[in-house]
Amino acid sequence: MAGLNPSPDTQAALGDQVSGAFAGEAKYQSSKVTEGQKAEIGADIDFRRAEEQLRGLGEANPVVLDAAVNVLRGMASFVEWRGNRISGRAVERARRAQDHEQKLAEIKQRPIEDAEKVRKAEIANEVLRVLELPGGAYAEVRGRSFTDSLRGRWHQHWADVDTRRAKRDEASAEGYLGGAAKLRAAALAVEEGWRTTFGKHGEGAEAARVDAEARKGEAAVASRAAQEAYDRVMAQGPAEAIAAREEIMRTGPESLATQKGIVEERTGNVVKAATG
Amino acid sequence: MKTQDLLSQLLAQVQDDPNLTDEVKDSAAELIALVVKEPTPDNLRALAVVIEKLGDTTRYLSALETLETIKATATVNQA
Numbered sequence: 001m002a003g004l005n006p007s008p009d010t011q012a013a014l015g016d017q018v019s020g021a022f023a024g025e026a027k028y029q030s031s032k033v034t035e036g037q038k039a040e041i042g043a044d045i046d047f048r049r050a051e052e053q054l055r056g057l058g059e060a061n062p063v064v065l066d067a068a069v070n071v072l073r074g075m076a077s078f079v080e081w082r083g084n085r086i087s088g089r090a091v092e093r094a095r096r097a098q099d100h101e102q103k104l105a106e107i108k109q110r111p112i113e114d115a116e117k118v119r120k121a122e123i124a125n126e127v128l129r130v131l132e133l134p135g136g137a138y139a140e141v142r143g144r145s146f147t148d149s150l151r152g153r154w155h156q157h158w159a160d161v162d163t164r165r166a167k168r169d170e171a172s173a174e175g176y177l178g179g180a181a182k183l184r185a186a187a188l189a190v191e192e193g194w195r196t197t198f199g200k201h202g203e204g205a206e207a208a209r210v211d212a213e214a215r216k217g218e219a220a221v222a223s224r225a226a227q228e229a230y231d232r233v234m235a236q237g238p239a240e241a242i243a244a245r246e247e248i249m250r251t252g253p254e255s256l257a258t259q260k261g262i263v264e265e266r267t268g269n270v271v272k273a274a275t276g
Numbered sequence: 277m278k279t280q281d282l283l284s285q286l287l288a289q290v291q292d293d294p295n296l297t298d299e300v301k302d303s304a305a306e307l308i309a310l311v312v313k314e315p316t317p318d319n320l321r322a323l324a325v326v327i328e329k330l331g332d333t334t335r336y337l338s339a340l341e342t343l344e345t346i347k348a349t350a351t352v353n354q355a
Contacts, residue, residue, distance in 0.1 A: 060318035
């Protein structure tokens with residue numbers, strides 16, 4: 001059997017890959033939480049020690065040893081690739097969790113003005129809880145505190161609404177008082193106007209009354225003149241005067257003015273008939 | 277169990293491992309095939325070293341994933 005004698009290139013490649021496999025370790029050194037555990041687990045793999053063990057197998061077939069080195073190299077690449085992927089996924093998960101925390105904080109900063117916003121905020125908090133992201137329990141506790149805060153704002157909101165309504169009612173009462181004063185003033189104005197108008201009507205009525213009295217006097221004078229003319233005609237006995245009298249009687253009680261006109265007209269006709 | 281039967285089982289186990297890449301599976305299969313042809317004590321020891329590191333690697337990655345999850349949680353809780 002040939003002893004272990006991998007080619008210099010293979011040994012160099014193996015060394016590079018082993019170093020590369022643990023290059024990711026440096027990324028985690030800053031984490032005080034996992035540094036100790038990772039160093040302990042990483043020591044268990046220890047590709048360098050595996051390489052030394054292979055070199056110590058003096059009776060192994062060099063082809064087998066090269067194949068073994070090749071497997072170790074593939075595993076080293078796999079560890080590096082998978083380690084980076086796990087690390088990246090963890091970083092992404094942490095970023096997403098922090099993003100949710102940030103959004104939660106932003107929601108908390110926003111003023112809550114109505115019930116719809118309160119409902120949406122509670123739904124967002126519930127989504128955070130259901131997602132079960134890392135830090136979910138923490139987010140839930142924060143969420144409960146946040147919900148309490150929202151409830152406080154909710155009650156404050158309705159207290160403000162009540163205050164606004166009270167002020168509005170007060171303003172309405174003042175408005176009603178002002179309106180009542182205006183109505184009262186308007187009523188006084190209307191009353192004054194009514195008195196004025198009534199007075200005018202009273203004056204007009206008095207004037208009309210005086211005018212009517214005057215017209216009545218004139219009508220009486222005319223009536224007497226007509227009666228005298230009639231009497232004269234009757235004394236003479238012409239048939240046309242008799243017809244005129246009957247016409248006057250048939251006309252009946254009309255207004256004084258109209259009657260006066262008719263009397264004057266008929267009287268004229270009578271006088272004209274009597275004298276003509 | 278004969279050595280060749282044991283190596284055949286080992287080959288099947290490696291090929292069915294969902295946590296390994298095709299590259300690792302192929303190179304491991306090549307190594308096992310060589311050892312099957314020439315199952316000398318040192319060749320078997322060389323294969324044993326490799327298989328042991330294969331198991332350590334899988335365990336390491338599993339632990340790494342768990343620890344990264346813990347770290348992500350701790351990062352959020354510290355925020």
